[in-house]
Amino acid sequence: xxxxxxxxxxxxxxxxxxxxxxxxxxxxxxxxxxxxxxxxxxxxxxxxxxxxxxxxxxxxxxxxxxxxxxxxxxxxxxxxxxxxxxxxxxxxxxxxxxxxxxxxxxxxxxxxxxxxxxxxxxxxxxxxxxxxxxxxxxxxxxxxxxxxxxxxxxxxxxxxxxxxxxxxxxxxxxxxxxxxxxxxxxxxxxxxxxxxxxxxx
Numbered sequence: 238x239x240x241x242x243x244x245x246x247x248x249x250x251x252x253x254x255x256x257x258x259x260x261x262x263x264x265x266x267x268x269x270x271x272x273x274x275x276x277x278x279x280x281x282x283x284x285x286x287x288x289x290x291x292x293x294x295x296x297x298x299x300x301x302x303x304x305x306x307x308x309x310x311x312x313x314x315x316x317x318x319x320x321x322x323x324x325x326x327x328x329x330x331x332x333x334x335x336x337x338x339x340x341x342x343x344x345x346x347x348x349x350x351x352x353x354x355x356x357x358x359x360x361x362x363x364x365x366x367x368x369x370x371x372x373x374x375x376x377x378x379x380x381x382x383x384x385x386x387x388x389x390x391x392x393x394x395x396x397x398x399x400x401x402x403x404x405x406x407x408x409x410x411x412x413x414x415x416x417x418x419x420x421x422x423x424x425x426x427x428x429x430x431x432x433x434x435x436x437x438x
Contacts, residue, residue: 247418248302248326249274250317252335252358254392255307263378264391267334267358268305269403270376270410275303277411288316297419302326311357314365321366331371332417333362334410336391340377342399343406347413347426348373372422374413376406 251271259265275282280294280303292303304320306313321331335358340346350369353360363369381390395403417425 246300246302246324246326247330247332248304248317248321248324249414249418250304250306250313250331250333250362252310252313252333252362253305254309259392261394262392263395264310264336266336266376266378266407266410269407270334270374270414271303271305273407273411274414285320286316289320291320297415299418301418311361313358314361314363317362318365328366328368328370329372329422332414332422333359333371333373334414335359335373335375336378337375338378338380338387338391340375340379342377342379343402344377345406345410345413345429346375346377347417347422347429348375349422349426372417372425374410374417376410 249271251267251269253259253265253268254262274296275292278294278296280292282290282292282303282305284307285291287307289307290305294301302320302324304317306316308316317331321328335356337346337354337356339354349372351373352369353363359373362371378391381387413425413429416428
């Protein structure tokens, strides 16, 4: 990566499932945020090694990689690990953006580390990195009613009402990621976990 210095690179990985079938699903909100980050920063993304879409650029004067694995959610960890290793990115300089059914729709929660909470993408990340030291931005998608299975819910599309609010959720998520990139995880949590649109539990 021309112009990038090791130990000064941060990486943002959005989690989701590849292909047009899942492009607008709740499970792919991590992809949506990374796409918006890349778009706003003017960072083109290219398929790298057949395993992930990767973009290289500067965001708020920080050398940044934006990544979307092309494997399914439960296999998303290894591609992110390989890219981090290739570019010398420390695990503490990584933020993973993903959906979370334990938060109400549109609510955000930034965490420095933690368990997988039953999320298969995070479980794959923890397995690939051998630990949970990466930061994560959890984006609430809510829970389904009793008549809908969790799988059908997360792989389904947002409702019409949710789609009206979704651009604002994506925008707020992008701002939180940018705060992590430029200020670090602690200041990011200080700023965003206190805002009224963030559930901090």
